Amino acid sequence: MKLKIAICEDEYNIQFLLEDFVQEVLNGYNLEYEIEVYSNGEEFCRNFQKNDFDLLFLDIELKEMNGIEVSKFIRETKGDETIQIAYVSGKTGYALELFEYRPINFLVKPVVSEDIKKVIDKLLLLTNQYEELFRYKKGTSSYMVPLQDIIYFSSRGRKVTIHKKDGNDEFYDTMNHIYSQLEGKRFLFVHKSYIINCLYIKLLEYSQITLTGNIKIPISQSRRQSIRAEFLSFKKGEL
Known part of the structure; x- marks a missing residue:
């Protein structure tokens, strides 16, 4: 799904x-x-x-027709309840006036990248696209990766490597916690140290799986029967 975003702001630098x-x-x-x-x-x-549009970044202090009037046009004249509005302002104190137009957020200038990230994260959550993203943290920073871009996860102790189409990254977590985000979404927990994306399976054998790029992943002995059944479900479109 393509996100359509509008920006309505009269200060060109902003x-x-x-x-x-x-x-x-x-x-x-x-x-x-x-x-x-x-x-x-x-x-x-x-x-x-x-x-x-899915999202509008709207300056409140627009000249002539201000942001509140634009919001009224969207919600009342056009009857659009689906577009999410993120107000941008150099002032505070608009809360009561803005409440009836149901904004997703209120950003105070100067706006920084993290402000925009929080708005978009919330938009993805509201539009259910969040479910197609894997989320992880490194220190105080949060990251998201589309599930389709993840080839597999590997771990050594609590250090996890996420192997993606565009490169690898490392973070600390447990494989059980990672799989709790992925269960039922085309991923197989084939070994205590490996979680793989079914989309990249080239060959399933009794004791190992070959992924795109001829990457060999072992299958735990205790999981061999269940993994084969889960992979067959994936092939039938049930996973």
């Missing part, structure tokens, strides 16, 4: 900054997206159609 931050976050998640940028509320409303 407009460019918001667009850069949105691109940075979405490129990091390998998600398809389209961004449209507007410099005033009138232009946005003139071009707006119901269900056009």
Whole structure:
């Protein structure tokens, strides 16, 4: 699914900054997206159609037609309840006025990349795309990877390596906790040290699996029968 995002901001430096931050976050998640940028509320409303966008970053202090008036147009005139609105403002104290338009967030200038990331994370959660992403932490930073881009996980003790199409990364976790996010989503827990993505299986043998790139992964003796059954379910489209 392609995310459609609009930015309505009349300060060009902030407009460019918001667009850069949105691109940075979405490129990091390998998600398809389209961004449209507007410099005033009138232009946005003139071009707006119901269900056009998933998310709108909206400056409240727009000249002539301000952000609150744009919100009223979206929710009341157009009757669009699906678009998520993230307000951007140089001031605080709008809470009561904005509440009735059900914003996803309120960002105070100067906006930083982490602000945008929090908004997009919440959007993904609300649109159920979060379920197709694997989330992990390194220190205080959070990361997300599309499930389809993960080839397999391997572990040594609590250090886990996530093997992706575009390279590897390491973090600390347990394989049981990782699998709790992945169970029922085309992943097989084939060995205490390996979780693999069914999409990349080239060959399933009695004691090992060969993945794309001729990577050999052992299957625990105790799991051989159940893994074969789970893989057959995947092939039938049941997993």
